Amino acid sequence: xxxxxxxxxxxxxxxxxxxxxxxxxxxxxxxxxxxxxxxxxxxxxxxxxxxxxxxxxxxxxxxxxxxxxxxxxxxxxxxxxxxxxxxxxxxxxxxxxxxxxxxxxxxxxxxxxxxx
Amino acid sequence: xxxxxxxxxxxxxxxxxxxxxxxxxxxxxxxxxxxxxxxxxxxxxxxxxxxxxxxxxxxxxxxxxxxxxxxxxxxxxxxxxxxxxxxxxxxxxxxxxxxxxxxxxxxxxxxxxxxxxxxxxxxxxxxxxxxxxxxxxxxxxxxxxxxxxxxxxxxxxxxxxxxxxxxxxxxxxxxxxxxxxxxxxxxxxxxxxxxxxxxxxxxxxxxxxxxxxxxxxxxxxxxxxxxxxxxxxxxxxxxxxxxxxxxxxxxxxxxxxxxxxxxxxxxxxxxxxxxxxxxxxxxxxxxxxxxxxxxxxxxxxxxxxxxxxxxxxxxxxxxxxxxxxxxxxxxxxxxxxxxxxxxxxxxxxxxxxxxxxxxxxxxxxxxxxxxxxxxxxxxxxxxxxxxxxxxxxxxxxxxxxxxxxx
Numbered sequence: 001x002x003x004x005x006x007x008x009x010x011x012x013x014x015x016x017x018x019x020x021x022x023x024x025x026x027x028x029x030x031x032x033x034x035x036x037x038x039x040x041x042x043x044x045x046x047x048x049x050x051x052x053x054x055x056x057x058x059x060x061x062x063x064x065x066x067x068x069x070x071x072x073x074x075x076x077x078x079x080x081x082x083x084x085x086x087x088x089x090x091x092x093x094x095x096x097x098x099x100x101x102x103x104x105x106x107x108x109x110x111x112x113x114x115x116x
Numbered sequence: 117x118x119x120x121x122x123x124x125x126x127x128x129x130x131x132x133x134x135x136x137x138x139x140x141x142x143x144x145x146x147x148x149x150x151x152x153x154x155x156x157x158x159x160x161x162x163x164x165x166x167x168x169x170x171x172x173x174x175x176x177x178x179x180x181x182x183x184x185x186x187x188x189x190x191x192x193x194x195x196x197x198x199x200x201x202x203x204x205x206x207x208x209x210x211x212x213x214x215x216x217x218x219x220x221x222x223x224x225x226x227x228x229x230x231x232x233x234x235x236x237x238x239x240x241x242x243x244x245x246x247x248x249x250x251x252x253x254x255x256x257x258x259x260x261x262x263x264x265x266x267x268x269x270x271x272x273x274x275x276x277x278x279x280x281x282x283x284x285x286x287x288x289x290x291x292x293x294x295x296x297x298x299x300x301x302x303x304x305x306x307x308x309x310x311x312x313x314x315x316x317x318x319x320x321x322x323x324x325x326x327x328x329x330x331x332x333x334x335x336x337x338x339x340x341x342x343x344x345x346x347x348x349x350x351x352x353x354x355x356x357x358x359x360x361x362x363x364x365x366x367x368x369x370x371x372x373x374x375x376x377x378x379x380x381x382x383x384x385x386x387x388x389x390x391x392x393x394x395x396x397x398x399x400x401x402x403x404x405x406x407x408x409x410x411x412x413x414x415x416x417x418x419x420x421x422x423x424x425x426x427x428x429x430x431x432x433x434x435x436x437x438x439x440x441x442x443x444x445x446x447x448x449x450x451x452x453x454x455x456x457x458x459x460x461x462x463x464x465x466x467x468x469x470x471x472x473x474x475x476x477x478x479x480x481x482x483x484x485x486x487x488x489x490x491x492x493x494x495x496x497x498x499x500x501x502x503x504x505x506x507x508x509x510x511x512x513x514x515x516x517x518x519x520x521x522x
Binding site (some may be wrong): 015 | 129130131132133135136139172173174176203224379
């Protein structure tokens with residue numbers, strides 16, 4: 001365990017929650033507007049958020065959140081790599097978005113519990 | 117700048133990571149500045165001039181690579197050490213950062229002790245590099261100074277050979293004539309005197325040249341003794357003007373001495389001050405126009421006494437004004453009537469320094485040149501001549517030249 005202060009732990013949980021809520025909204029928006037021209041930039045931002053979440057959750061030792069963040073990062077990389085907006089709703093990501101949204105909800109509940 | 121005064125700049129888009137780093141670093145005595153993206157970090161660098169940068173790689177606006185690229189292309193920042201903080205999966209990115217000039221890296225979550233150790237090591241390495249750079253710069257400057265000195269010595273050698281050769285040829289010519297006349301028994305008294313005078317003048321010219329070289333050398337090495345005593349500046353300069361009157365007449369220059377003071381006691385080495393003033397007088401007569409004027413004067417100015425020698429010759433071009441006291445400097449622009457080795461004014465400057473006086477020049481092209489020697493007035497000093505002598509660490513008031521060298 002890192003010798004993190006309670007203030008720092010709380011800051012880490014808050015930041016993780018904000019990032020996850022942001023990603024939930026982002027994923028939903030992507031599903032709804034997959035043909036938008038700024039798709040690549042948008043996915044890039046979500047990828048960065050997933051990456052930051054991975055670092056923060058690792059620092060404050062929230063292993064489940066870290067695993068979810070790693071999954072999200074891999075997913076966004078795959079979508080970005082496909083280079084096509086259509087990939088999000090195509091066979092490449094079939095069912096993955098729903099699965100990730102579910103995992104984000106679980107992780108958020110985990111954080112809420114951890115805070116109590 | 118001590119480490120504690122220096123600032124460490126953190127660039128990370130995670131507030132948690134930034135605050136964790138800040139806590140660790142501030143506990144270690146460092147001042148911390150933090151940016152939430154690469155662009156902000158670059159802007160902060162311009163204000164803070166950090167001693168070290170810790171940066172994340174993946175950040176909005178500008179990433180860690182952009183930060184590194186900016187730093188390495190900036191003269192002031194390129195030597196500032198950079199530590200990259202990343203997650204272990206980013207090895208390719210870390211390698212790219214090292215290739216771009218990062219000094220070290222750490223994985224998240226990092227160990228605070230390891231972070232501190234890496235910072236210390238980076239700063240120590242940079243300290244050594246900086247010392248190396250300073251040494252290199254000094255070495256390059258020394259080399260340049262040596263090269264210039266070597267060139268100056270070469271030039272001096274050529275000038276000495278040339279300047280000795282002329283009077284020596286005159287002297288040998290006169291001796292040859294005298295020998296031929298003596299052998300043929302056709303000695304004429306009038307011619308004999310003329311030849312002897314030529315031989316004497318040539319010998320004196322050579323002697324003066326050799327003496328000025330020796331004087332500058334002695335003053336440089338601190339081997340010229342300086343005896344400070346009360347000297348009447350008015351009496352001294354007046355006497356020297358009288359001595360130079362025949363020479364002034366020969367070159368058709370009107371030499372005048374004017375002083376509102378009856379006397380002005382200064383503390384100086386009389387012999388050294390006289391030689392300094394003789395050099396200035398000879399220079400003024402050399403540069404004054406035919407039919408022109410050389411004015412000498414003494415005036416009191418607070419605790420100082422100013423001795424001035426002014427000619428109305430061509431003056432010193434502005435680009436040479438700061439160089440006239442430099443060793444071996446010769447102003448070739450002024451159409452000199454006689455040539456020296458460029459040591460006369462160097463000697464004057466050194467002789468002034470050696471007795472705690474100051475020499476300065478006012479001139480403009482076509483406006484003549486006014487040299488002033490500023491000497492401490494004895495009226496301002498309560499020291500008796502005996503006390504003045506006792507000031508010296510050497511017996512009998514003898515001071516080494518470098519005692520007063522500035």
